[in-house]
Amino acid sequence: MAPAAKIAPSMLSCDFACLASEAERMEKAGADWLHMDVMDGHFVPNLTIGAPVIESLRKHSSAFLDCHMMVSNPADYVAPFKKAGASQFCFHLETARDTWPELLRTVKDAGMRVAVAIKPGTPVEDVFPLVEHDPPVDMVLVMTVEPGFGGQKFMPEMMPKVEVLRKKYPELDIEVDGGLGPSTIDTASCAGANCIVAGSSVFGSSDPPATIAALRKSVVGAANKI
Numbered sequence: 001m002a003p004a005a006k007i008a009p010s011m012l013s014c015d016f017a018c019l020a021s022e023a024e025r026m027e028k029a030g031a032d033w034l035h036m037d038v039m040d041g042h043f044v045p046n047l048t049i050g051a052p053v054i055e056s057l058r059k060h061s062s063a064f065l066d067c068h069m070m071v072s073n074p075a076d077y078v079a080p081f082k083k084a085g086a087s088q089f090c091f092h093l094e095t096a097r098d099t100w101p102e103l104l105r106t107v108k109d110a111g112m113r114v115a116v117a118i119k120p121g122t123p124v125e126d127v128f129p130l131v132e133h134d135p136p137v138d139m140v141l142v143m144t145v146e147p148g149f150g151g152q153k154f155m156p157e158m159m160p161k162v163e164v165l166r167k168k169y170p171e172l173d174i175e176v177d178g179g180l181g182p183s184t185i186d187t188a189s190c191a192g193a194n195c196i197v198a199g200s201s202v203f204g205s206s207d208p209p210a211t212i213a214a215l216r217k218s219v220v221g222a223a224n225k226i
């Protein structure tokens with residue numbers, strides 16, 4: 001059975017001064033998850049939020065917090081993010097080439113869902129061992145922009161990675177992130193993505209509930225055809 005659609009507004013595009021109310025606005029608009037972009041100014045050339053912000057948000061929201069760890073040393077963040085209330089810990093494979101089995105186990109033992117992300121230049125085959133490992137990753141995030149900033153252009157050339165993953169792992173959660181919106185969603189959902197991160201297109205929309213509904217409709221429609 002195809003995994004359920006999960007629409008995850010990227011809070012990177014929200015008004016950070018009003019994080020709790022922005023989160024509530026997205027939940028009311030139909031978001032399944034809230035995507036939290038954690039950047040350390042080292043793995044990517046941008047600095048955003050850390051565990052204290054997740055902890056503050058958690059006091060105001062019971063939402064599923066999908067934490068995308070764009071950090072050079074993900075292992076250092078597992079315990080603080082668990083304590084802060086993260087729901088899913090998604091590390092970049094490029095930061096854990098030799099350490100991922102231990103990292104995967106540590107995140108699982110901490111009680112969070114674990115996911116792995118790959119940058120545009122990383123071959124999709126590199127994640128197969130993580131999906132086939134015991135325990136396996138719960139989700140693979142295929143980046144459709146270079147990580148670091150919101151508002152970039154969707155890279156359709158990443159879709160073969162999604163197609164390969166969907167064909168090989170029919171029940172796997174596959175997330176795409178970067179440049180997703182009403183004009184690009186069909187390309188991603190037809191390739192097999194079911195978890196959709198969307199920042200600018202949702203927060204820049206005059207009708208976020210309608211935008212989220214349109215993203216969901218595309219994913220559900222494509223899943224019925226695959």
Ligand SMILES: O=C(CO)[C@@H](O)[C@H](O)COP(=O)(O)O
Pocket residue numbers: 010012013035037068145146147148149150151152177178179180197198199200201
């Ligand atoms: O991880 C990232 C950027 O590194 C993303 O989550 C973006 O924040 C998505 O923003 P849009 O491309 O949808 O504006």
